[in-house]
Amino acid sequence: MLVYSTNKEFFEQQTAGQEQVKTPEPSRQKLIVRIDRRCRAGKQVTLIEGFTGTQEDLAALAKTLKVKCGVGGTAKDGEITIQGDLRDKIVSLLTGMGYNAKRGN
Numbered sequence: 001m002l003v004y005s006t007n008k009e010f011f012e013q014q015t016a017g018q019e020q021v022k023t024p025e026p027s028r029q030k031l032i033v034r035i036d037r038r039c040r041a042g043k044q045v046t047l048i049e050g051f052t053g054t055q056e057d058l059a060a061l062a063k064t065l066k067v068k069c070g071v072g073g074t075a076k077d078g079e080i081t082i083q084g085d086l087r088d089k090i091v092s093l094l095t096g097m098g099y100n101a102k103r104g105n
Contacts, residue, residue, distance in 0.1 A: 023053025026098035033091050034104025045073075046087055048080040048094075068093055
């Protein structure tokens with residue numbers, strides 16, 4: 001939705017769905033750490049789901065986890081993917097950082 005004013009001093013443009021989402025503090029995040037083998041040619045990856053916040057904060061958390069685990073991964077669509085089965089290590093890292101993290105499967 002685009003809203004225009006006839007007064008040029010009060011020109012306002014609003015777009016629907018682009019409100020800034022603030023990242024809640026880590027203790028209010030409920031993350032689930034699980035393993036996934038589907039559609040990955042038999043290779044295992046660790047998925048961290050349930051993150052709410054900005055894409056920049058998600059990418060920063062993913063980078064921290066990748067560096068501490070010494071593996072590759074990615075962060076997109078509110079989900080962090082880490083290569084390998086590192087569920088226990090990631091749960092301990094996240095709880096040490098103040099997140100509410102639980103091991104899924």
